[in-house]
Amino acid sequence: MKKIVLIGRSEAGKTTLTQALKGQKIHYHKTQYVNHFDVIVDTPGEYAQTKHLGNALALYTYEADIVGLLVSAIEPYCLFPPCCAAMANREVVGIVTKIHHPMANIRRAEGWLKLAGCRKIFHVDSASHEGVPELFEYLREEGDVMPWERNPTKPT
Ligand SMILES: Nc1nc2c(ncn2[C@@H]2O[C@H](COP(=O)(O)OP(=O)(O)OP(=O)(O)O)[C@@H](O)[C@H]2O)c(=O)[nH]1
Numbered sequence: 001m002k003k004i005v006l007i008g009r010s011e012a013g014k015t016t017l018t019q020a021l022k023g024q025k026i027h028y029h030k031t032q033y034v035n036h037f038d039v040i041v042d043t044p045g046e047y048a049q050t051k052h053l054g055n056a057l058a059l060y061t062y063e064a065d066i067v068g069l070l071v072s073a074i075e076p077y078c079l080f081p082p083c084c085a086a087m088a089n090r091e092v093v094g095i096v097t098k099i100h101h102p103m104a105n106i107r108r109a110e111g112w113l114k115l116a117g118c119r120k121i122f123h124v125d126s127a128s129h130e131g132v133p134e135l136f137e138y139l140r141e142e143g144d145v146m147p148w149e150r151n152p153t154k155p156t
């Protein structure tokens with residue numbers, strides 16, 4: 001799997017998406033420091049919201065193959081400046097979360113991510129895992145066996 005770093009404001013859904021990608025039970029956990037998992041780097045929203053901590057995020061992008069910018073469909077404004085994706089020397093993808101929230105405005109979130117420079121945009125509801133397999137496929141590398149492809153009768 002390609003390694004992805006998840007960046008976005010607090011409550012954007014980085015940790016929930018991490019849990020969904022890892023096939024874990026979803027439970028609320030406030031991120032207080034950067035968490036490195038084997039293929040996912042989950043960052044605290046405060047890093048994206050604070051100027052001097054924001055610079056540290058640039059360093060974490062160097063540890064990943066892909067940069068994932070998260071915007072939840074209910075965010076009233078966007079933190080990512082126009083064309084900020086051009087600052088990264090990695091591929092930058094957008095991820096819209098909370099797509100089924102009653103207040104969701106998916107087009108608005110998508111527009112902000114496009115303005116930030118994301119060409120590829122995923123739509124996920126991490127709670128129901130909708131859109132998570134598509135992100136999995138995108139991160140897949142040759143030889144990777146996806147969880148749904150495993151033969152349950154064969155020990156791994
Ligand atoms: N229904 C739904 N709820 C979500 C989704 N993503 C996140 N949530 C909920 O939104 C809240 C915040 O999600 P987190 O994943 O903790 O947000 P975060 O971006 O990690 O926040 P920080 O750790 O503060 O940076 C939690 O209550 C989640 O259950 C989603 O795609 N769908």
Ligand SMILES: [Mg+2]
Nearest residue numbers: 014015030031
């Ligand atoms: Mg978190």
